Amino acid sequence: MKKIEFEKSERFKIYNWFKNFSNSTYGVNMKMDVTQLINHTKKYNESFFIDFLFIVLKGLNSIDEMRMRLYNNTPVIYDDISPSFTVMTELGTFDTCRFKNNKNFKEFYNTAKNCIQEVKKQKHIKRNGYNPNDSYDDYYITCLPWISFEQFTHAIPDDKHSQCVPRICWGKYEEKNGKYEVMLNITVSHIFVDGYPLSQAFIKIQELLYNADEILK
Numbered sequence: 719m720k721k722i723e724f725e726k727s728e729r730f731k732i733y734n735w736f737k738n739f740s741n742s743t744y745g746v747n748m749k750m751d752v753t754q755l756i757n758h759t760k761k762y763n764e765s766f767f768i769d770f771l772f773i774v775l776k777g778l779n780s781i782d783e784m785r786m787r788l789y790n791n792t793p794v795i796y797d798d799i800s801p802s803f804t805v806m807t808e809l810g811t812f813d814t815c816r817f818k819n820n821k822n823f824k825e826f827y828n829t830a831k832n833c834i835q836e837v838k839k840q841k842h843i844k845r846n847g848y849n850p851n852d853s854y855d856d857y858y859i860t861c862l863p864w865i866s867f868e869q870f871t872h873a874i875p876d877d878k879h880s881q882c883v884p885r886i887c888w889g890k891y892e893e894k895n896g897k898y899e900v901m902l903n904i905t906v907s908h909i910f911v912d913g914y915p916l917s918q919a920f921i922k923i924q925e926l927l928y929n930a931d932e933i934l935k
Contacts, residue, residue, distance in 0.1 A: 719787075719789065719794045719796045719855070720794060721792060721794055722786065722793040722794060722795055722797060724793050729796050729814055732908075732912070733793070733906065733909060733910070736875040736907070736908040737878065737906070737909050737911045739874075740876065740911045741797060741874055741881065742849040742878070742881055742882075742907045742908045743872075743881050743885075743905055743906065743907050743908070744872050744905065744906065744908060745870070745871065745872070745885075745903055745904060745905030746903070746904055746905075746916060746920070747867075747870060747901055747902070747903045747905070748901070748902055748904075748920050749849070749899045749900070749901055749902075750888075750899065750900055750902045750920075750923065750924055750927060751898070751899055751902075751924065751927060751928070752766075752770065752891055752898045752899065752900050752927055753896075753897050753898045754927060754928055754931070755769060755770060755773070755898075755927050755930040755931070756860070756891065756898045757899065757930075758930045758931055762765055762826075762934075764827070765827075765830075765831065766862070766891070767861060768826075768827050768830045768831060768834075768916075769827075769934055770888065771801060771803065771830065771859065772823055772826050772827070772830075772834060772933075772934065773923060773926045773927060773930070773933060773934075774776065774848075774859075774886060774888075774923055775799070775801055775819060775857065776814075776821075776848045776901070776926055776933065777919055777922040777923035777925075777926050778799065778857060778886075778904075778919055778923070779798055779819070779845070779920045780883065780922050781915050781918055781922065782795060782913035782915070783906075783910050783911045783912070783916075784799070784857075784884055784906070784911065784915070785797070785798070785799050785853045785854065786882070786910040786911075787879070787882045787883065787910075788854070788878055788879045788909070789854070789879070791878075794912070796855045798819050798821075798856075799819065799832075799855055799856065799906070800816065800817065800818050800819040800855060800856055801815070801816070801817070801856065801857055801859055802814055802815070802816040802817060802856035802857065802859065803816075803840060803858075803859035803860065803861070803894055804857055804859070805816050805833075805834050805837040806838070806913040807838055807839075807840050807867055808838055808839060808840075808841075809840075809841065810840070813840055814837070815830070815833040815834060815837055816833075816856065817829050817830070817833055817935060822845065823933070823934050823935060835847055836857075845905055849860065850921065852929075853860065854879055855882050856880065856883060857883065857884050857885075857886055858872075858883055858884070858885045858889070859885075859886040860885075860886070860887050860927075861887065861888055861889070862888075862889045862890065863868050863886065863889070863890050864888045864890060865889055865890055866890045866891075866892050866900075866901060867889045868901065869903055870887050870889075872885040872887070872905050874905075878909070881907045881909070882910060883907075884904060884905065884906045884907075885903075885904075885905040885906075886902070886903065886904055886905075887902075887903040888900050888902045889901050902904070902920070904916060904919060
């Protein structure tokens with residue numbers, strides 16, 4: 719990671735303005751066309767969740783603002799951000815999978831699959847907070863595969879550092895007239911992310927989804 723020299727930026731006033739908010743977050747929900755991804759997962763017998771996770775991370779990491787965080791109250795940008803996502807255990811509770819991001823799809827897939835299987839079998843919740851290193855170089859990701867939704871809001875803590883971590887959620891995909899769609903929610907902090915870079919993240923993710931076979935190999 720490296721420090722962002724916001725004092726020299728045209729956006730410094732905006733950064734300071736939203737940093738003073740008790741809750742600086744806002745979210746957008748957008749339907750994503752996952753038809754090509756569904757076709758890919760059926761063809762190769764892969765997990766929709768893991769494949770979609772890989773594409774979402776790739777899209778988010780392509781946008782600078784999505785990799786910006788507060789570290790010890792200092793604005794920084796990371797080269798790459800890793801996933802942190804919830805998994806339902808056999809006890810009916812949930813815990814978190816977290817691993818270092820891997821741009822190689824096959825390696826990413828196997829790591830995610832193993833992590834999910836390990837957490838599912840847990841008899842006790844092992845999570846000890848969401849930020850063990852206080853670095854916040856994660857995306858907080860969850861999924862509601864049982865329902866489709868139109869709106870979604872996240873529980874947001876008072877901590878400014880945590881607020882700057884984008885929160886991601888998607889629901890159950892639905893088929894309509896041969897086309898598959900899923901609602902994707904991205905919630906961000908206005909300290910770093912304005913409407914334009916958030917829009918670019920959605921656009922990039924959709925572009926990757928249209929090219930699922932090329933991306934997931």
